[in-house]
Amino acid sequence: MTKIYKVTDKIKVDVGGLVFHISPLTFDQKSEIQALAASGDFKKSLQSAKLAVKYAVKDVDGLEDVDGNPYKLERDDSGVSEDSLDSLLNLQQSESLQMACLGLLQGIPKQFINPFTNEKLEGVSIVKEGAGKKK
Secondary structure, three states: OOOOOOOOOOEEEEEOOEEEEEOOOOHHHHHHHHHHHOOOOHHHHHHHHHHHHHHHEEEEEOOEOOOOOEOOOOEEOOEEOHHHHHHHOOOOOHHHHHHHHHHHHHOOOOOOEOOOOOOEOOOEEEOOOOOOOOO
């Protein structure tokens, strides 16, 4: 049976060892991202990836600030704040995170695909809930 996700649901996605809590995009968010991506303007296509991260990411596990404290995402009315976005987009996992969030334009996939190669996006997977170790 096919699963349907509400835009309020949070899905845990492992991106290179960091666990991002993401939510499906609304129709309006998808439309805005796709309009930028399809504009033919290189800068706007980069902005589309940034917007996908802004709208989709709700939280992240596995990050610390320079003082060793757990990193806390800041949010504004529309999603991740500009300061937190700038920080996330400077991570080593940034490119994979952006591709995974852009993949949400097609809904929540069973596996994330690299849009350039059409192959599985390496280092990106959905974290299965309740997948504990057997004794």
